[in-house]
Amino acid sequence: MTRPATPSIDAAARSELRLTRGIRVTWWYTLSAIVFFELVLLTLAISVLADGEATPFVVAVVAGGGLVWCASTVVLLTDYRDRTDTGPLAPWPRTLAPLLTAAAYGAAIVTLTGLWVLAALPLAQALMFLNWQAGVRLRVVLLVTVVLAALWAIDMQETLGDRGFIGIYVVSLPGMTVASLWWWDVLIALDRARASEARLAATQERLRVATDVHDLQGHHLQVIALQLELAERLLARDPQAALEHLQTARTSVDEARQGTRDLATRFRAVPLRDELANAVDLLRAAGIAAEASVDPDADLAPAAVLGPVIRETTTNVLRHGGGGWARLALTRVGSSWLYEITNDRGADVAAAQDGAGLDGLARRAADAGGVLDVRRAPREFAVSMTVPAQVGVLP
Structure with missing residues (x-):
């Protein structure tokens, strides 16, 4: 049996590992839930078009373009994962391609089907993944929802007819997306607060160790300095007394060394x-x-x-x-x-x-x-x- 090269059991490391895994799982759940919402919408749209007067070519374009659009949102979600409140609105070199994809897909939908609400959704959904500030994000969501509801009303009169149930899902999708992202934001805020608390606790622990070392060494050094000073004064006229003070100083050195060793042992020990x-x-x-x-x-x-x-x-x-x-x-x-x-x-x-x-x-x-x-x-x-x-x- 050989001892591992690195400590195999460490309380803080194990706790950190479990927490990291939980955060990673939550992120994948958030991402998969949003993509699932989009795929459900795409399925509904394809079903409506297939049951209507759309040609197989139109259905195929909507389906294929929809898959590309869903994939592009994964890129936006990946950038959103590590967002901060003070960060830029978007990392534009990476964000530009998904936004153009959403816009092109929307243009293709309105050209082929005449459904304005479906055409506006891809770009509206992409806007949800930008790094809006808290108050701005709420206003953007409300504005997008109102616009989509208005377009839904237009499509209900001219195109959708009794198929208007798809509009309810379209109008609700940005709100559902932001709700999912809000849960992720809350989790990240809590994790960052936990990390800050851990750093503060570590700082306080280091301060406590420094205080204990200062008190221990300060006391013994003061005694040693005093004994050496007395020995220096007595060395010429009373060598025996000076020797006793030197011996006392040496004893203080041993006590300081042992005290430091004991202090280090106490802090290294794991219950x-x-x-x-x-x-x-x-x-x-x-x-x-x-x-x-x-x-x-x-x-x-x-x-x-x-x-x-x-x-x-x-x-x-x-x-x-x-x-x-x-x-x-x-x-x-x-x-x-x-x-x-x-x-x-x-x-x-x-x-x-x-x-x-x-x-x-x-x-x-x-x-x-x-x-x-x-x-x-x-x-x-x-x-x-x-x-x-x-x-x-x-x-």
């Missing part, structure tokens, strides 16, 4: 409860049905000893397990802590494959005054480590 939660997340991400049982007092367990063991055994399950299930447990047993991980075992996994890694875990357990136990069964594999409760507990 075992988080280690186990991250192990479960990692296993589940690999398709393994994982669960963990954690003692309520797990924060008192020796994290310096058990933390690396949790990471190593989780990696071992990923590499050599059967990939079906895994159970992790951390419990208090008298004056000791028991960590155990059990998983299904693949039929083709030989015992020799995990020997080196288990030897390393056994040495780690022995160094901590604990015991490692390995149980092998045809379809199950379990590793447990028992360590004294006070080993590695941080002050």
Whole structure:
């Protein structure tokens, strides 16, 4: 069993990964929903034309042009994804081609069918994806809706007749599109607020660390400076007293060094409860049905000893397990802590494959005054480590 080159389990990284995936899924849902709305409209338009007096050529042009128009909106949506409130209205070199596509498609529709409401929709829909400011966007949507409603009324009298139900969908499409984009904007705003909060928390944490280091080092440096000054004054007339002050200064140096080391250790340590939660997340991400049982007092367990063991055994399950299930447990047993991980075992996994890694875990357990136990069964594999409760507990 070999430790991974990079940390395989990290609470902040796992949380960030889940959040990033959720945002990505939401974006694809937004994009697919808008394109679906457009395809539904295209299907309705083709149905109306096919049932009417339109020739197969007209139907084919409307259908083919509609697919090209839908594809062009994907380009606009891609640009919209990373918009900011202070950004330009549109990245014009990329936006110009979709806008011209929408305009050309609209011109072809009105020329071939005489339906003004369908002709105006492609360009009106394209305008929804521009980076309008919040108040301006609402006014643009209302204006476009009014224009489309007016064109629908004209088409109802001259062309559509009793097929006017398609107009309802056309007039509603810009509003539905903006509603979908509004949900995306809300999600992005929340994510940016979360990122700002995380940066603020990191800044506050760095400030707290700096304060602790300043207080620790400042105190000891002040003592050292005072002892050295006294030793300098006494060196000529009382060498023995000067030596005592030098010894006191050296002791302060050792205390400052140890205090700094302890402070760094406290900030590097990851609570075992988080280690186990991250192990479960990692296993589940690999398709393994994982669960963990954690003692309520797990924060008192020796994290310096058990933390690396949790990471190593989780990696071992990923590499050599059967990939079906895994159970992790951390419990208090008298004056000791028991960590155990059990998983299904693949039929083709030989015992020799995990020997080196288990030897390393056994040495780690022995160094901590604990015991490692390995149980092998045809379809199950379990590793447990028992360590004294006070080993590695941080002050």
